[in-house]
Amino acid sequence: MARQFDLHRLRLLRELKHRGTITAVAAAMSYSHSAVSQQLTVLETELGAQLLEPDGRRVRLTAQGEILVRHVEAVLEQLDRADADLARAAGDVAGRFRIATFQTVVLALMPSVLTALRAAHPRLGVELEHADPDAALSGLQVKEFDLVVDEVFAGQPFARSAAVDQTVLHRDPLRLAVPPDSPLADAGRVSDLAGADWVMEPAGSPAREWADRICQAAGFRPNVRFESPDMLIHERLVRGGHAVAFLPDLLWVETSPTVRLRPLPDNGYRDIVCSVRAGTSEHPSVRAVTTALLAACAEAAIAITTQLAAQPE
Known part of the structure; x- marks a missing residue:
């Protein structure tokens, strides 16, 4: 006999x-x-399968539960495709649209994106949240967000879930940043800073893993005296002569560098990545926001080139 599936309870699982x-x-x-x-217990009873099992004071999905969730993901992806088709047929870009991203994108790209969307699609209500990328990607899959702008550093894995479609918006170079008025100002290579004090992102973050790898390739373990996820703090500490750092070019969209910058090897970059739920890429609202993001990235690249050209050697 065929099982009866209750979509609401499946969503809870x-x-x-x-x-x-x-x-x-x-x-x-x-x-x-x-x-x-109670709803999850009813689901187990309806399907005649154990979907959850104790895991200390919590519960986790059984092997049967994992199998079922994979099928639920496929069903929900197909429903997202249906929603995209209906929205395209209606020919309107409207409704609530939630974006999550991180600091430098909020500062460098989002003002331009919001201005463009307000002018082109006034009925699209865009909401923006400054969020941790990993938490944001989890929120994307459960529809807390409609689009996430994340960062992927050179040498790190790209796709994080088959339920997410990812597109590179922009390749953002990272550069060695040293104080402008100190003996370190003439440092041209990472290896020249083996004995320097560093400011880096917190241990365990993708940015820190990348930075540690760059320093290890140069033959040393960095002396990290300052930790912060805030790139503006990094820049301020370097400018004040307290540390050296790796800084992204997106910091210089609207201001000339106040520190001395040096290029890095071929792996000195991060990709700015747009993530959406699989099945939503062709939704008119997603396409409108993605188009605005790409335009903002192109504008930022031109502005950064201008700002860096003015930097003294």
Whole structure:
């Protein structure tokens, strides 16, 4: 006999897969903890399969639960494609659209993107959140966001989930940054700074993994005296003569460099990546936002070239 699948309960199981706890699912869905637990129990009863098992004080999906979620993902992707087709047929770019991204993109690209979208698509209500990329990608898959702009550093894996479509918007060079008025100002290579104090992003982050790898390739382990995810803090510490750093070109969209910059080898870059749920790439709203992002990246590249050309040798 064919099983009957309740899409609402299947969504709860998928939410649990991505959010990790029933408490987190309940908060996100505005349900009580007991209501979510009850619905998942009903789902197990309806399907005649154990979908969850204890994992300490939490629960995790069984092998059967994982299989079921993979099929749920496929169904939801197809529904997203249907929504995109309907929106294209209507020919309108409207409604709520949620974007998550990180600091330098917020500062360097998003003002231009928001201005362009407001002029071209006034009925599109764009919401922007400054968010941790990994958390944002998880939120993308459970529809907290419609688009995430992330960063992928040279040598790091690209696609993080088959449920996500990714497109490179811009290749952002990273450069060695040294204080302008110090003995370090003449340093031309990473190896010249083996004994310097560094400011880097926190340990465990993709940016830190990349930076550590660059220094190891130059033959040393960096003396990291300052840690922060904020690139403006990095720039300020370098400018003040307290540290050296790796800084991205996107910092210089609207201002000339205030530190001495040196090029890095071929792996000295990060890709700015647009991520959307699989099945939504052709949605009119997604296409409108992606187009605005690409235009902003092109404008930023021209501005950065101008700012760097004015830097003294």
